[in-house]
Amino acid sequence: MKTCRLLTIRLASEFTTDLDILRRDGWESCPAGSARDEFDDHSRYVIVNDGDLPVGMVRITLGDPSVLGTWSQSRALLPRGPDVAELTRAVVAAPFRRLGIYRLAMLETVLSLRTLGARFATAAIEPTFPGRRFLLELGFLAVGSPILFDDFPRRRTLAQPIGLTLTARLERRWEAMRDAQYHLLQACGYVVEPEADALRC
Secondary structure, three states: OOEEEEEEEEEOOOOOHHHHHHHHHHHHOOOOOOOOOOHHHEEEEEEEEEEEEEEEEEEEEEEOOOOHHHOOOOOOOOOOOOOOEEEEEEEOOOOOOOOOHHHHHHHHHHHHHHHOOOEEEEEEEEEOOOOHHHHHOOEEHHHHHHHHEEEHHHHHOOEEEEEEOOOOOHHHHHHHHHHHHHHHHOOOOEEEEOOOOOOOO
């Protein structure tokens, strides 16, 4: 009988050392010390864990200061405020890529946003980002033209601002997509278990 590994999903408000290591090691280039930035203490995180180890995450930042506004020097034509969730710094540990961990983390993220008080979500994606088509499937739309972002530790990163209006109708679709992702991961030997009500608090 095949043994499945357990993946747990939780919403956290603290950027821990383990998350810093996940982000730092998941980037192709990063300062040797830390991948932390000035927005981490004002954000929340949807985290996918394999046992005690985080293997994927998405950062959620609501209100000011605006991450994408700061990185673009206010050139990004995106809304901002306490009901706008900026989704940035998504990362998956290298050994867990191509399993659907990014899709799982992002689905759990968008499903948590209205509970957190958001009505709109924003992000920015590079032209070659492999998850681009998936984000369009979620309902994200381009906002304006691609612009340059100074997204520490990089500078002058060309990316397309995108936005998503959060609705109950879309949530029903995302729930079906999430269930399908659970089944795909199970076929790869992983059982997914959100921590009790962790993504609805």
